[in-house]
Amino acid sequence: MNKTLGELQKQAITELSAYSDSARLDVDLIICHVLSISRTALITQDRMVLEPEQLNQIQQLIEKRKQSYPVAYIIGSRHFWDLELKVTEDTLIPRPETELLVEMALSLFAEDQTTRVLDLGTGSGAVAIAIAKARPEWSIIACDNSPAALSVAKQNAETYQLENIKLINSDWFDDIPDQQKFDLLLSNPPYIESDDPHLKQGDVQHEPQAALSSGRDGLDDIRKLIANAKCFLHAHGWLWLEHGFDQAQNVKDIFTEHNYTNIKQHLDLFGHTRISGGQLG
Template identity: 45%
Template sequence: MSTIESLLREATGKLHGHSDSPRLDAELLLAHVLDTGRTTLHTWPERQPSPETEAAFLGLVERRLVGEPVAYLIGRRGFWNFDLDVSPDVLIPRPETELLVEQALARIPADADWPIADLGTGSGAIALALARERPRCTIHAVDRSAAALAVARRNAERLDLHNLHFHQGDWLDALPAGIDWQMIVSNPPYVPEDAPHLAARGVRYEPRAALAAGADGLDDIRRIVPAAWQALAPGGWLLLEHGWDQGEAVPRLLEAAGFREVADYRDLAGHPRVAAGRKPC
């Protein structure tokens, strides 16, 4: 019978050339089918999984070989300081999006009780991070997809977070009326419709509506910026994630709408990634 280590070696060999992290992928998939953590794999490499477990693992490896993302195969992705349930109904959270969370938190006082909107919440990554770090704030998470909202609600329940509300609809149109928003955040679609990497391995499995936005990728941002200006309280902030090549275009849109203190921030790879602007008091 195969051991944990021999299965990992076999899978890693198969995944070479198909993944940037073949050993990590193999460990995540095997830990998933064993319902354990990766530490167990390292501690007891001589253990022999059952034939059923081995078959399930090798089946996942085959799916990974054709490009299906590990996050979808195991139904989970780490973000901020917690794990998220994910499915093909939601975009897989990226590390770059943590920059948006960081910049939002830098502007929210620790004891603030602000109403905050997260537009296009998907799995709930941004909304949940803000809700955990600023428990007195009330986060309103919006998505047009009922399936995505079901994933976000499930994540909120699993993390035992209760300072969130979920709304189905289109951007700010879905938010309740009569609230002077202190902050609006969004990681909207920002990829041009004809971008070649939309057909790349992995990306093609993700919901296209969560990725692409018109010829230049800015269609949704152009809708959000003026609507956010109208919805924000004086002194309120708008923060937007955007593409690496939109670091001039998005701040220009903010400035044209009347936002002040406009700034753009680079991700860990050095790419422009998050734009912020404040409505004057």
Template identity: 40%
Template sequence: MPHINALLNEATQRLAVISDSAALDAEVLLCLILGKERSYLRTWPDKDLQLEDTARFWTLIQQRLNGMPIAYITGSREFWSRTFNVTPDVLIPRPDTELLIEISLKLIPKDKPVKIIDLGTGSGIIAITLAAERPLAQVSATDLSKAALRVAKLNANKHETTHIQFYQSNWLANMRKEKFNIIVSNPPYIAENDSHLMQGDIRFEPQSALCADDQGLSDIKIIVETAINYLESGGYLLIEHGYDQEHQVQSIFKDFHYDNVQTVTDLSGQPRVTYGQWHYRIETHLSPFKP
């Protein structure tokens, strides 16, 4: 029977052709089979494995060789130090989105019951994290996908944030007219002809949560326009976007007369989140995108 170290070495060699983190991938998948932490693999490198465990391990390795993301194989991904369930019905949480959380938390007071809504919640990572970090906040979340909402509700139960209100809605389209202090969204922002869609994990993720018309800007325009009817005066809209969309997104915010429009860079130095503040004006606002 093969032992742990030999199995990991062979799996790492095979995975190296498709993964930049081949050794980590192999360890994560073996831990999934064994129901152990990674420290166990280092403590018992010479431990022999049962044949059935070995067979199950190679089945998972083959899935990874076929390109299946680790998060979809394991059914989970960490975000903001919490583990979230993920399925192919939702995007895989990424570190870039933690910037959206950081900025939001700076704008949300700890001692006041503000109202927050997360648009296109997917697995619920944004809404759940904000609800957990700001217990006094009244948090809502929308998604057009029923399957995504099922995952989000499961994660809300897992992290004891069951007070979040979930709604099936295309952005704000099905929401009753109420006002929020914070509107936050990580919408689709990749152009449909972008070459990145054919690379890596992204090939397996739901395209509806990734791609948007108008070179990736159509959903951002909808959100920026409709949010002004749902924001309290002085409230903020925050949107995650592509690294090359900073100027276009800022222009969209300014076209709809948001104030204090700013873009923040991620850990890689790439423009990643743009936000602006809405102040109520008496004059009627007409969409610059409509005749």
């Protein structure tokens, strides 16, 4: 049976509402992806009759979403900052709270100041690429221990034709030369407790687990980063990290334990402390 775009949209939203809290957005993104149209066109072209092949493809992807498969992986992209980034199952899906790291980076140093930045565990390259695009005079290195994730980051950097970003295969600092010093280190590291049941639920269950969990209290990688970062910072350089909404005090204590100064923390839009930073004295 033929369906118009509007009829399919309404039906799909009703079906998906039992499985997703963002059914309307999910359906819109899937339809726009298959038909290569904008969300505005969903309104202006709602009487368009779909071809059987289009209808079948959309319905297949809606069924996939019903199985909690992330929309970002279904359509192969995610919006972050002012970017549209390719994502795959080899990368974490960039989230709005991670934009706090970009905001902090851009606020710390002047636009025309010679600034060296290292993004640790770059994944899709979201943070590094956002900064590199906004600050073409800065020098950015982004590292990850996953060659597959670095391949995605490379494609994203090439999309925006960035010449001030370099990608390195490194497990945290392992393959960063000791003589290299940076003004700013950034990371969205794994920080979920390894036995957290949420790791097996919703979208998260499909994301790379090594990029999500970090020991019994979720802080193993954060401890490693804070302990080792000082060797790679210029005097008065900064380290900023994303962490869980309930880890702020523990992260602050780790910064204090390692004698960082000017320790600061910032809230996300929900009022949770989600990033913390410290300065090399």
